[in-house]
Amino acid sequence: xxxxxxxxRYTKSHEWLRTLPDGSVEIGITDHAQxxxxxxxxxxxxxxxxxxxxxxxxxxxxxxxxASDVYSPVAGEVTAGNPQLTSQPDLINRDPYGEGWILRxxxxxxxxxxxxxxxxxYEAAIAAGx
Amino acid sequence: MPYxxxxxxxxxxxxxxxxxxxxxxxxxEIPPALRVDALPGxxxxxxxxxxxxxxxxxxxxxGNPLNFIGAGxxxxxxxxxxxxxxxxxxxxxxxxxxxxxxxxGTLQTMYEYQSMIAGLTAMDVSNASLYDxxxxxxxxxxxxxxxxxxxxxxxILMPTxxxxxxxxxxxxxxxxxxxxxxxxxxCTEEGRTIPEAxxxxxxxxxxxxxxxxxxxxxxxxxxxxxxRWARANGALVIAxxxxxxxxxxxxxxxxxxxxxxxxxxxxQPFGVPLSSGGPYVGFMxxxxxxxxxxxxxxxxxTVDAEGKRGFTxxxxxxxxxxxxxxxxxxxxxxxxxxxxxxxxxxxxxxxAGLERVARACLARTRDLVDxxxxxxxxxxxxxGPRFHEAVLTLDRPVAPVLEALAREGIVGGFDLxxxxxxxxxxxxxxxxxxxxxxxxxxxxxxxxxELSRAAAA
Numbered sequence: 136x137x138x139x140x141x142x143x144r145y146t147k148s149h150e151w152l153r154t155l156p157d158g159s160v161e162i163g164i165t166d167h168a169q170x171x172x173x174x175x176x177x178x179x180x181x182x183x184x185x186x187x188x189x190x191x192x193x194x195x196x197x198x199x200x201x202a203s204d205v206y207s208p209v210a211g212e213v214t215a216g217n218p219q220l221t222s223q224p225d226l227i228n229r230d231p232y233g234e235g236w237i238l239r240x241x242x243x244x245x246x247x248x249x250x251x252x253x254x255x256x257y258e259a260a261i262a263a264g265x
Numbered sequence: 266m267p268y269x270x271x272x273x274x275x276x277x278x279x280x281x282x283x284x285x286x287x288x289x290x291x292x293x294e295i296p297p298a299l300r301v302d303a304l305p306g307x308x309x310x311x312x313x314x315x316x317x318x319x320x321x322x323x324x325x326x327x328g329n330p331l332n333f334i335g336a337g338x339x340x341x342x343x344x345x346x347x348x349x350x351x352x353x354x355x356x357x358x359x360x361x362x363x364x365x366x367x368x369x370g371t372l373q374t375m376y377e378y379q380s381m382i383a384g385l386t387a388m389d390v391s392n393a394s395l396y397d398x399x400x401x402x403x404x405x406x407x408x409x410x411x412x413x414x415x416x417x418x419x420x421i422l423m424p425t426x427x428x429x430x431x432x433x434x435x436x437x438x439x440x441x442x443x444x445x446x447x448x449x450x451x452c453t454e455e456g457r458t459i460p461e462a463x464x465x466x467x468x469x470x471x472x473x474x475x476x477x478x479x480x481x482x483x484x485x486x487x488x489x490x491x492x493r494w495a496r497a498n499g500a501l502v503i504a505x506x507x508x509x510x511x512x513x514x515x516x517x518x519x520x521x522x523x524x525x526x527x528x529x530x531x532x533q534p535f536g537v538p539l540s541s542g543g544p545y546v547g548f549m550x551x552x553x554x555x556x557x558x559x560x561x562x563x564x565x566x567t568v569d570a571e572g573k574r575g576f577t578x579x580x581x582x583x584x585x586x587x588x589x590x591x592x593x594x595x596x597x598x599x600x601x602x603x604x605x606x607x608x609x610x611x612x613x614x615x616x617a618g619l620e621r622v623a624r625a626c627l628a629r630t631r632d633l634v635d636x637x638x639x640x641x642x643x644x645x646x647x648x649g650p651r652f653h654e655a656v657l658t659l660d661r662p663v664a665p666v667l668e669a670l671a672r673e674g675i676v677g678g679f680d681l682x683x684x685x686x687x688x689x690x691x692x693x694x695x696x697x698x699x700x701x702x703x704x705x706x707x708x709x710x711x712x713x714x715e716l717s718r719a720a721a722a
Contacts, residue, residue, distance in 0.1 A: 197557070
């Protein structure tokens, strides 16, 4: 059974979002996603300053069996990619909602946001095989 | 691992299991408008007997000429064990089995091949081979654009001294992917890229500089100066190298200060026959920091559940069967059969043997240039160090001379006038270790006769 913290928002493509005190958004992949991928061996994070539209592929998480895109659920400008992941991709396996964050971005306000789910709705989506 | 085709019963059982009525049902999702029922222009299938006869006739048309043409593909001696081993049932397939438990021999061959290529190029890591040298260069350009994230221009500086066929393949493959291939002029006196040709690109956003060593003319480029220029200007360095030459030349990993970023080339000289132009086998190696952007796959050594040594694919997550359109390459995964030939060739020769081959090539080319250069109306176009081919300038058009030589069973070289008209009547000739002094004398006598006959006419 995977962890789904109640205070985060989620996407059907298994990203999580956390709104930080300064209004920026932190993005990572869920516990369910990291379990499905298996041991991560490489993470490609975006560079600060990159502008993302909603739904853009913004990072790549690579396990021994697959390399998968991470999609940005909101539009905005990247303020940071997690520098730790270059040398320790397994932070995502160990702490997907904490030290395993992938990027932070400043939402642009325009461009809209993808449909996000609360914890209960995400849990239901996983249960439905999503 | 045996390669046994499915029987009709196997196919029926598999279709039944997945609930499909026929093989065609598996392609249902392709719209009918996109399907091709017949292939116009493709002749009917032939049986083994007809194919054997056809290929024998085509091979006979080539004859068995005395060969002095290189220009990217090289005739080297192939020790008999190479193809005796490669044609064994266990490896006589271009197909790479995915299940490690059923393909330890193939995977170990890939691992040994990678170790040899990494050693020869002095790079950190090699992939398990690519389609051929020309596409390897195109792949290297695409890889450089992916790897160099600070560069936004996707500009590749390509010296005109790079093999013209490789340049053309690179343009075709990278066209439509946003790459800008800019050709660099060369010094027509020296036959090599001059660092000054780069000056006007200084300070601009250049993604990568290609350096071919030896270059298409057989001349040695000043790889250290070119590599340093690229470093100073924030560009990656793509080395395109003849792997035989690496036995005597500085490897790409040691060029300039810090070496090239990517090394690629054609491993055809390692045990692969000329075969009228292919198939050949490309190689690619790179610095560890770029490995995730390298196309293809890597076999690695590991231990199994019982702690015994074993081999497995350790990097393949970005291949096309997994990443589809986002794969690092949609051209090739690896060239298994010819990679095996190259590995066995290198294993048989060893470092000392390969160096003897390279030195013999150097000596034969020196003999060739000396012998031909003595003839009236023939001179070596360029001074300076070269490997196993040289540009010779004739006092008349090259094509008719080559035709006359061909009638005497001599392939005299590659006519440069189409690709390099500025060089005049220029001929690129090559002598590897397979050409004896007597061969070279035969060529020189025939060329001398032809030139004096034509002069008298």
